[in-house]
Amino acid sequence: MAKKLTIKQIAQLSGVSAGTVDRVLHNRGRVSEEAYAKVRKVLDKQDYRRNIHTSAVSLKKTFRLAVAIPRSEKGEYWDLIRDGIIEAEVEYSDISMDTFFCFFDQFDSLSCKEVFEGIPDINPSAVIIGTTFVEETKRLCEVLEAQNIPYVFVDGFVDGTKPVAVFSANQDICGRILARMMDAFTPETGDIAIFHPKRKGTMFSNNSLLRLKAFKEYFREEGKLSKLKEGYFSINNPDAVIEEVSEFLKLYPNVGGISVLISTGYIIADALSALGRTDICVGGFDITANNARCLLDGSLDMAVSQRPETQGFDAVEYVVRYLLYSTLGPQTPGTVNVQIVLKENLS
Amino acid sequence: MAKKLTIKQIAQLSGVSAGTVDRVLHNRGRVSEEAYAKVRKVLDKQDYRRNIHTSAVSLKKTFRLAVAIPRSEKGEYWDLIRDGIIEAEVEYSDISMDTFFCFFDQFDSLSCKEVFEGIPDINPSAVIIGTTFVEETKRLCEVLEAQNIPYVFVDGFVDGTKPVAVFSANQDICGRILARMMDAFTPETGDIAIFHPKRKGTMFSNNSLLRLKAFKEYFREEGKLSKLKEGYFSINNPDAVIEEVSEFLKLYPNVGGISVLISTGYIIADALSALGRTDICVGGFDITANNARCLLDGSLDMAVSQRPETQGFDAVEYVVRYLLYSTLGPQTPGTVNVQIVLKENLS
């Protein structure tokens, strides 16, 4: 391996001063063609990579980072993304960055709209956006683009926008993996149910729709579509859920497994525990605090994790590198790797 | 959040100089009790965290890192650990560190002994050791301890040694997870085989023995021990393997799944492909290049990954932090999280 050189060494080799090399490196202009050529020539041959530490030391800027994501209970999905963001802040605490969390209600587009409208006032250097409401997100992105403020998405993508990066799991893969796992873990003769949340209005999140599609697609390919049954549960009323699940199982006594395509699988797991139906296999999404509890006690058999902490962490890391070291140009969506979690490999 | 303070600010608050604060922070001694108390008091109240960048800039040491691991084919297990190590070198390339790879033959204890004996001559600041031969490793550790050279293990642990850190997957968990997955993915009526490598001598690696134990333990707990069959395959002769597998399947026609407890599951997958037996479920360990190929083409159904790249990366990262920032004292073994990989979530 060739030894890394410093700016000074490059300068010496080129017969110019360090300042000139710096101007060439950063395309700052104000360099004669002659000097430029000399430096470029040396640079092409030698191994120069800027020292990330000294660079950070010199660049003592302060950044303002706005994070616009849904509010969430402690330990639930969006809170895990928040955890990842905070972890990254600690990791990069040497860079002076002020973070402004802008939480909105993920079931209330008006709250989203309001919060989004306030973001430019923060005058952020960059924005991390949790994609939830399509129109509101588009609108915000337009405003940010007009002001030349870079933004990245976590947990999804919105067509017609230009984020500098995207951190999200592939929803097709998520749905398909849970389908395969449920198919394998449920006794061969048993049917498999999908439980949807009962919601006011037609609230299906876009991500869960994509997962549902992929989930069904798998069973269609396998010629097992007839094994699928669908049920509904109240997301905010555990007692009602026990009743709902119980009724459902009377209706479909052959069901051997239940899948929940959102991060609240624990609600079904808890209901089944209450009903004493430990024989039924339950699969869900994401390692929220509640899901982790159910995985541990065995009432939830598996979860496909979109690794929200990783999404949050990577988003901040990307922003830091983008703003500070500006080594990365706008990038193609980086897909976060999906993890299959059983009781045994729960972190 | 309280603002991070600098050494100078801490010094001012304590009424001492920056040098004294530095001595207190690093326990370098040569500080009066009085001064020590003053500084500690301020430190306890304020948020001081060393700026990793300026610290690294200032500490312009050169480290010598010796890496003693088995030689390996490109893309096979130990080569993946090596990949992780190299990745970490790039990540930490701002720290001047010279890495010396010392490869030995993992099936030849003499080669290991020789290589290990040469390590002190390198005069390394730290050593990363791939645990393979117990006695040779112990001997090396003794020598290193005598010279006060810190060492970390990857891929295992050896009793009676004192590594400053260990990066390894929990073998019980590995074995148990594969057992659960094979149990789920193999048709209920089918038997499940374990294929062991045929080796000269009694060469079972310690890790694979631990996995085997946990694997069997699972089936015992489930009351399915009678479903387990055991077979052997030649590790270096693909043609022979086809014959071996074919014979085995004649002997046990009811086998629906085959598990391989080492990273060469692809050999069985390839043999089954050659025999046209795509109906048999195959599970193995680790995402080597060959296993990845078989996962993709469907001949290998699942692999439990010990994340060798992560082990390698983390080991170097730990060493860097240990030597340079010396924030971490000797630590309890850090267990690398195990990953379940199907075709769908293959990175």
Next chain:
DNA sequence: CTGTTAGCGCATTCAC
């Protein structure tokens, strides 16, 4: 024991 100081590599400002 303690305070002062040089210098790490880079980004930037300011004379020339």
Next chain:
DNA sequence: GTGAATGCGCTAACAG
């Protein structure tokens, strides 16, 4: 256009 000078926060060597 260009080079020299400055400072970032920290470490370590040095002078008291």
